[in-house]
Amino acid sequence: MLLVEGNNHISGVIKYLTQSTWSHAALFVGRVGDRETPCGEPLVLVEANLGQGVVAAPLSKYERFHTRICRPSGLSAEDRARVCAYAAERIGFDYDLQNIIDLMRYLFPMPMPRRWRRRMMAMGSGDPSRIICSALIAQAFDNVRYPILPKITKLESDDAREEILEIRHSSLYAPRDFDISPYFEVVKPTLQGGFDYRKMQWADMPVVTQIGGDPLPVAAEDDASLVPGQVEEIGRMAQGA
Secondary structure (H helix, E strand, O other), X not given: OEEEOXXXXXXXXXXXXXXXXXXXXXXXXXXXOOOEOOOOOEOOEEEEEOOOEXXXXXXXXXXXXXXXXXXXXXXXXXXXXXXXXXXXXXXXXXXXXXXHHHHHHHHOOOOOOHHHHHHHOOOOOOOOOEEOHHHHHHHHHHOOOOOOOOXXXXXXXXXXXXXXXXXXXXXXXXXXXXXXXXXXXXXXXXXHOOOXXXXXXXXXXXXXXXXXXXXXXXXXXXXXXXXXXXXXXXXHHHHHO
């Protein structure tokens, strides 16, 4: 899964209300049929966008964005396929603008307990063919009963102590929930590829060339965007997740 720091007005509102960097989420599902960009790049992401609905997109779309890769831990190959198929089958669905409005109302501070606000309002349009990005992904994982941020109800008794996991409604999820979930791990391509700090090229040091004559790439410590080469690395890791 790819979390994205968007740069439009709605993205700014979502980031503010959730107190998070992330305003959008897309799911890597592998090649979607034989669909490609005009440049021949395969469409491998499924996402829900305002004004477009649920669409397939190439990895390069977010090459210049600040992003984060999150991967569900321990998900079986069979369930991975079911999650991806669920999302891909919803390509063509409309975007649920009402869900975004309701989610903003739910997150915006009000002088009443959160549990009351949740009961007082219906989330989303109620149309099953309309959906937002985080709800789409939440539903895909709910389809295989994989937890994201489940509520835990504790039952106390003299003989036993039991915890019951209760799945949240998909309309209540925001992109940041996948980042803070205890069941998703953050994947960093730079480290996964075998990071060696001794090969870093610093600005105050002479340029060191490789055998082929090309200079070593300069890495910025605070840049978490997708850089050339990481697009392919994300695809490789997602397929093996």
